[in-house]
Amino acid sequence: MTAAPTQTENLTIANLRVSIGGSAILRGVTLTIRPQTVFCLMGRNGVGKSTTLKALMGLLPADSGKINLEGTPLDRISSAERARLGLGYVPQGRDIFPHLTVEENLFIGLNARGQKRDSAQTDRIYTLFPIIKEFLHRKGGMLSGGQQQQLAIGRALLTRPKLLILDEPTEGIQPNIIDQIGDAIKMLRAEGEMSILLVEQYLDFCKELGDDYAILERGAVAASGKMSGLTEEIVKEFLTV
Numbered sequence: 107m108t109a110a111p112t113q114t115e116n117l118t119i120a121n122l123r124v125s126i127g128g129s130a131i132l133r134g135v136t137l138t139i140r141p142q143t144v145f146c147l148m149g150r151n152g153v154g155k156s157t158t159l160k161a162l163m164g165l166l167p168a169d170s171g172k173i174n175l176e177g178t179p180l181d182r183i184s185s186a187e188r189a190r191l192g193l194g195y196v197p198q199g200r201d202i203f204p205h206l207t208v209e210e211n212l213f214i215g216l217n218a219r220g221q222k223r224d225s226a227q228t229d230r231i232y233t234l235f236p237i238i239k240e241f242l243h244r245k246g247g248m249l250s251g252g253q254q255q256q257l258a259i260g261r262a263l264l265t266r267p268k269l270l271i272l273d274e275p276t277e278g279i280q281p282n283i284i285d286q287i288g289d290a291i292k293m294l295r296a297e298g299e300m301s302i303l304l305v306e307q308y309l310d311f312c313k314e315l316g317d318d319y320a321i322l323e324r325g326a327v328a329a330s331g332k333m334s335g336l337t338e339e340i341v342k343e344f345l346t347v
């Protein structure tokens with residue numbers, strides 16, 4: 107019997123093209139995320155970061171390109187099926203249901219998939235973000251923006267993704283909660299059960315947490331590599347506003 111080949115990639119995106127209303131938004135995005143790493147997708151406003159994530163999730167149709175999660179092609183399957191196969195997505199602006207309780211918000215992803223609650227997993231979320239446990243019976247809309255972000259991350263984690271996808275988790279959030287989210291990302295990385303795709307404009311947050319990076323410019327990757335190789339010149343050319 108031959109052993110299964112060791113997976114050297116968590117996610118690959120090859121030549122992803124997306125148009126919206128007839129204009130080309132992604133012009134061939136290519137990137138590779140290694141297992142057990144944090145990958146930062148960066149770039150100025152409007153370059154196509156969120157569009158890349160939406161196409162990855164199957165929420166926007168791609169004109170062409172290939173997406174592979176641990177060797178499984180995702181291109182032809184629905185968004186729900188992609189989530190089931192291991193993509194855990196926290197959209198920009200986080201998407202909490204304001205009139206549902208924190209508890210209902212937390213378990214809605216599991217319920218939608220008919221998955222059972224697992225108390226060890228739930229406790230793990232409460233340890234990562236104690237505020238979720240404390241505010242379990244409040245309405246989601248009563249939480250601060252940062253607390254809602256933690257809730258949205260907790261909800262995605264409960265589905266035990268292979269890739270956790272965060273779209274600008276620090277946007278508009280107070281510094282102490284940014285630190286808590288950073289600590290959670292470090293802990294998840296150390297546990298080594300998933301990779302993390304972090305879309306961010308907060309450069310220091312990326313530098314602190316990221317293993318690899320790619321920078322988008324007008325819908326394509328303009329620079330990429332190890333985070334340790336992200337130079338001042340690259341930052342000036344593609345990130346400074």
Ligand SMILES: Nc1ncnc2c1ncn2[C@@H]1O[C@H](COP(=O)(O)OP(=O)(O)OP(=O)(O)O)[C@@H](O)[C@H]1O
Pocket residue numbers: 126127131149150151152153154155156157158198307
């Ligand atoms: N629904 C839409 N209709 C028309 N144009 C859109 C739509 N969604 C995105 N775009 C355009 O696509 C481009 C990329 O948008 P996208 O949201 O992916 O950028 P982004 O890099 O996530 O920016 P930000 O950092 O501001 O979130 C922008 O020029 C935007 O105006």
Ligand SMILES: [Mg+2]
Pocket residue numbers: 155156157198273
């Ligand atoms: Mg965006």
